[in-house]
Structures are given as C-alpha cells and as structure tokens.
Amino acid sequence: DADVTQTPRNRITKTGKRIMLECSQTKGHDRMYWYRQDPGLGLRLIYYSFDVKDINKGEISDGYSVSRQAQAKFSLSLESAIPNQTALYFCATSDSSSAGLAKNIQYFGAGTRLSVL
Amino acid sequence: GEDVEQSLFLSVREGDSSVINCTYTDSSSTYLYWYKQEPGAGLQLLTYIFSNMDMKQDQRLTVLLNKKDKHLSLRIADTQTGDSAIYFCAERGNAGNMLTFGGGTRLMVKP
Numbered sequence: 073d074a075d076v077t078q079t080p081r082n083r084i085t086k087t088g089k090r091i092m093l094e095c096s097q098t099k100g101h102d103r104m105y106w107y108r109q110d111p112g113l114g115l116r117l118i119y120y121s122f123d124v125k126d127i128n129k130g131e132i133s134d135g136y137s138v139s140r141q142a143q144a145k146f147s148l149s150l151e152s153a154i155p156n157q158t159a160l161y162f163c164a165t166s167d168s169s170s171a172g173l174a175k176n177i178q179y180f181g182a183g184t185r186l187s188v189l
Numbered sequence: 190g191e192d193v194e195q196s197l198f199l200s201v202r203e204g205d206s207s208v209i210n211c212t213y214t215d216s217s218s219t220y221l222y223w224y225k226q227e228p229g230a231g232l233q234l235l236t237y238i239f240s241n242m243d244m245k246q247d248q249r250l251t252v253l254l255n256k257k258d259k260h261l262s263l264r265i266a267d268t269q270t271g272d273s274a275i276y277f278c279a280e281r282g283n284a285g286n287m288l289t290f291g292g293g294t295r296l297m298v299k300p
Contacts, residue, residue: 076231107290112197112292112293113292114193114195114277114290114291114292114293115232115277115290116290117287120287162231162232164231164232176220176222176281176288177222177234177237178232178234178288179234180231180232180233181231182229182230182231183229183230183231
C-alpha cells in the first residue's frame with residue numbers, strides 16, 4: 073500500500089550495529105504496528121502503538137525498541153543487531169475510528185528486508 | 190497464546206480451483222481475514238468473513254467458515270498465474286484490535 077512507506081527497502085548490517093527502520097503513513101490512521109516475517113512463521117508482532125503517547129510490546133519485543141515521533145511516523149530500532157534478527161519487517165496501520173470490520177483492517181507497507189551478518 | 194495454522198505450500202494447474210485451509214484456536218474470534226502477499230510487496234486484504242457467517246462469495250473467491258471446528262478455507266475458482274502468491278489467514282479475537290496471523294500458504298499456479 074503506497075500510503076504506508078517503509079525505508080529503507082533493503083539493509084545489510086553487521087552484528088552489534090545499531091539500526092533504525094522507518095515507517096510513515098499518509099492514511100491519517102492512529103494505530104501503527106511493527107511485524108517481523110520469517111518463512112513458515114507468518115507475521116509476528118513486535119510492537120504496536122495506538123496513538124502518539126502509547127507504546128505496547130508485542131509477542132517478540134526483546135532486542136527491539138520503537139519510537140512514535142508523530143501520528144504518521146513509527147520507527148523500529150535494533151540497538152545491537154544480531155544474525156537471528158535477519159528477517160522481513162513490515163509496518164502496518166489501522167484506524168480505530170472506523171466502525172465494525174473496517175476497524176480491524178490493517179494496511180501494510182512493502183517491507184524492509186534486513187540482513188545481519 | 191492463540192494459534193493459527195496453515196499448510197505451507199499448494200500447487201495447482203491454471204484453470205483449476207485452489208483451496209487454502211486454515212485452522213485457529215481462539216473460540217472468541219470475531220473476524221477472520223485472508224491477506225495476499227505478492228513477491229516484493231506487503232500484505233493486502235483479499236477478503237474477510239464475520240464469525241456469524243458460514244460462507245461468503247466474492248467473484249472468484251469463496252470463504253467457508255466452520256466455527257464449530259474452527260476451520261476457515263479460501264477457494265479460488267479458475268486459478269490464474271497471477272494468483273501465485275503467499276496467502277495468510279488472520280483472526281481477530283474478542284479483546285483488543287490485534288490480529289493473529291497464520292504462517293502463510295505459498296500458492297504456485299502452473300500454466
């Protein structure tokens with residue numbers, strides 16, 4: 073979804089480096105999410121934020137941190153990258169003001185492929 | 190936590206029907222979704238079903254829900270090569286706004 077933009081699209085880094093993945097959205101949604109995708113494991117939730125002052129841990133938050141700089145921006149940081157953090161990372165948004173089904177639809181960015189050597 | 194399971198891989202011939210299956214454990218699921226992921230892209234919502242329905246049809250797509258067995262399926266009629274992608278089943282429980290995703294089923298369509 074072009075309204076959810078992730079940068080960079082690809083990144084190679086070394087073990088121990090700090091790295092930040094950025095996500096911005098023009099959908100005006102209040103809720104934002106970071107997921108990690110590994111083959112056969114589907115998407116696992118790392119962190120989520122329901123508004124600018126709200127940050128919540130997901131299923132696999134260890135080794136990650138996030139910052140919600142504005143309603144439209146949600147960044148994910150790896151303070152000291154390790155090889156098992158090699159994965160495809162997705163940002164998603166949703167709109168809590170929508171009713172019923174629409175409230176639960178999440179819109180995804182194109183992903184960031186991260187390799188930690 | 191809640192769990193959503195899918196088979197990893199499905200191969201069909203162009204023009205045949207494809208059936209992708211999903212099972213889930215959360216008995217309080219309210220909405221169930223199918224997302225499609227094409228190569229190099231994020232996930233896009235394909236279709237959905239509310240938990241009080243047992244079937245939904247949308248052009249070539251048919252979603253069947255067996256709530257008693259906690260089984261969801263997606264049938265694609267007249268499968269085309271453009272349908273080749275990874276399909277994710279996801280469910281939303283009764284509390285919160287969080288989705289639980291299955292591992293994804295890679296559909297390969299042979300000409």
